[in-house]
Amino acid sequence: MNPEGVETEDDMIEKARQLLLLTDIVDKYPLVVARRVAGLVYIIMAGGISFVTLIFMSLQDILGPGDFLINLGFVIFSLVFSWIVAFRLVIPLTRSYPKEPTLDEGGRATLVIWGILVAAIVIVSLLTLSAGMDNLFPPVLEFIMGIGFLSNYILGRRNTSVEFYTHEHLYFAITVLLSIIPMLLFPAMAYVIIIISCVGGIFVVGIYMLITAERLLLASKGQG
């Protein structure tokens, strides 16, 4: 083959590879959108929890501790209502894209695990608070949350071809689990530690997921 022919051939190979890269990006793009939405969900969750904690504490100060159940009922109702509105705005973003069957299975397993963990939190809170073991509740809650984030990381890695939940979930789970130690050492600071590690952590992970969503496309490079 003459040099000109070789050059054209190389040019065609390069164009074909670019075409393959485009097909890979199209294939992976629904995951990018899903990761962005997951980041937004985290931010909405942490934002909601922070906001109702603030409102609850203010109500307790204004109305007094006697209205504990009314205040709690009000903030829980507000939280659920605001989450329903926020999730209805955010979740449809993923619906326009074809679903990855593997992600679907992973998503279902994650939902089941979180369902069990939330039930465990409710049972533990009822048992510990009614038995007067208030000091036990924060570390157990932290342990359950740590297990939840660890399961997100493990299931995310197992069920997708790309790392949907990257190492940030592992680091977050480790931080949450390690925060049990200061909680046991300084029980008076337990709720402050929960707010910093869990709520702060969810905010950080949410923002990180949002801004690094497009990194999933880097996994496409060199394929084809």
Next chain:
Amino acid sequence: MSLDGDLLSALVGLMEEDRETMVPTRLSVLVYLYFTQHATFPVLQKKLGLTSGNLSSHLRKLEELGLIRISKRFVDLRPTTFAVLTKEGAERVRNQMIRMREVVSKVVDKVPSSEE
């Protein structure tokens, strides 16, 4: 046959499989909307370098196929045409791209062996 010819015949074969969307202009509209989800008529025209008549006819065809939805809204008191990719449209783009990857991969993978 050379890579050029192989690639061309593979892509022509793909176009024959789906004459409705594997038309370069329609495919580029669909791929653009796949990443942006929606776009206004002037943006599509500018980004894809198409004349308004050409773009209109392709958008109408894509709407007939149920791959996009066209709506008119007022933006800054001006009527603006919006094209929105439907779920079926997104699915079609992804399936076509996966099919294209299979076909092009086969051609590219053949290159080292034919050179040897």
